[in-house]
Amino acid sequence: MMNNNILEVRDLKVSFRTYAGEVQAVRGVSFDLKKGEVLAIVGESGCGKSVTAQTIMRLIPSPPSIIKNGSIKFNGKTEITRLSNREMEKIRGSEMGMIFQDPMTSLNPTMTVGKQITEGIVKHHKVSGEEANKRALEILKLVGMSNPEGRMQQYPHEFSGGMRQRVMIAIALACSPKLLIADEPTTALDVTIQAQIIELMKKLSEKTEASIIVITHDLGVVAEMAQRVIVMYAGKVVEQGTVDEIFYESKHPYTWGLLRSVPRLDQDKDNELVPIPGTPPDLFSPPKGCAFAARCPYAMSVCGQIDPEHTVLSETHSAACWLLHEGAPKVERPVEAGGAAR
Template sequence: MKLLDVQNLRTTFHIEAGQVQAVRGISFHVNKGESIGIVGESGSGKSVSMLSLLKLLPSNAKLEADSVLFDGIELVKTDQKAMRKMLGNDIGMIFQDPMTSLNPLFTIGEQIMEPLRIHQKLSKEEARKKAIEILRTVEIPSPESRLKQYPHEFSGGMRQRVMIAIALSCSPKLLIADEPTTALDVTIQAQILDLMRDLRNKMDVSIVMITHDLGVIANMCNRIVVMYGGTIVEQGTTREIFYEPKHPYTWGLLRSIPQFSEGEKKKLISIPGSPPDLLRPPQGCAFTARCPHAMKICEKLPPQQISLSDTHQAACWLMHPKAAPHAKEVIS
């Protein structure tokens, strides 16, 4: 059953130089109890698309969509007051940098207790007990004493655990995690991912994980959405994206993951060129200028999503029956 269903989402930022088309008509869904990963380079529209759903955009942004349904509620028509009630209560968000997201002037306890008192109308003592319980759930030792400490007294991994605690404090139905492991070393990254996986199973919460690293979500997500140039270029189950990728951009992302094979050395292959200028987006496929398999039609017309299975879609002209056979190679 679908918890979140997004149809043709578009987000534009109005600046002096013109209109930046940050998100250009994306459609995807999240089922109840499911984890999906949204991957792509910086500037591909991952974070903006999620902030658009929550209406956490600056005043120069314009949001349009055919439909954004969350648990049966149409978010496009929801006003800011109703959205504020929903955020933190039904939808939790882990922002990208915990050091700048946490308020340095308030204790950790105050910041966890605030949404509990606002959304669940708990008393101060009830909220304190719940905050201790949540810190214990995210495996922070000595939670009673930690409540009185400030963000600067925590390590990077501990601050990330606090962000998870705040996001999960009201037991939301959907958790959005924006690059939750970017600033952490690999050991702490693994711990945070294990924690989120355990919490998903215990709390039956749906998760949308935003990242630029396919390797991070390999064992975390059921499905993967690949974004480039403000559009979705491919989406499918984790197995389909890793073992049967069809879009050249997905091939490039997979080739950039370090692979360790016994007795064999593999060189990382970078994707040449730069992402498109979304102030003046390409007329055709956004990946044309960087694609080694680009054809003339790629420059002129944007490709449509082609269904490869019930769960797998790709937007690429290489999938067209008349495309050259040698252009349909898949990553090995």
């Protein structure tokens, strides 16, 4: 049977060693990413989304970070966790690309945009400057940049926020990577530009057939872009499924909380958003049971004692919650947690 996965992450554990102790940022994350698929990883700030993504790219400095356990298999054969920095440099940029959250701090202010795009092409494809420029122009046209020839000679400060993000996408796509990771790609942009960037990334995933991981806390981005969703909390995956399963059939109270805190167009305008009470746990000393128990309105005594295993709900859907145990009381999903606008 042919393996259709471009990425396989198994039991990944990543910690940061600090003067105050060890922060357990990622605590046993496992997931697959299929070829040509768009996968969203969602959750509150500090839940381990970006650390997971940057560990896949091996962008987190070590020390202070340390991969304590787990496997990251890329393209069916390459074990990312075992590669040296030199070996990783050959993959990063050529086979994996990353779009960062803030293009103004990610782009080099002293280099023209053209130079920043062609740099990776020359490095990984060993082509002439002329060939690299030709490829850079094609990429700028692909990302919808007007007057690409003129833009090649300009510097990042001469671009608007939306245009800078298009440049970041162009740099990430320059070497036709198989995997693209977008870390909060629309956070710093206004709503209209956000919609344009989401539409652009959707079209690019179809055209280039690259697999995309979108790291976000914006469920609107998820609904527009992704086919599958992973919900993370306190460094763990608490639920995963297709977009429809997460939006309409979610089973974890944390996922319900996220969905209830999103504005709905089909509800009364006076209807208030429902925030999740409390704060995430301290990952210096994570709780021994379910990390969400202290904030969960449905928590039982077992929740604070034993961490639940994932219950398989369908081929694509699973959740880690004691409410899914056959002996647990039946809890109806809150109405507000369903049918988020798509």
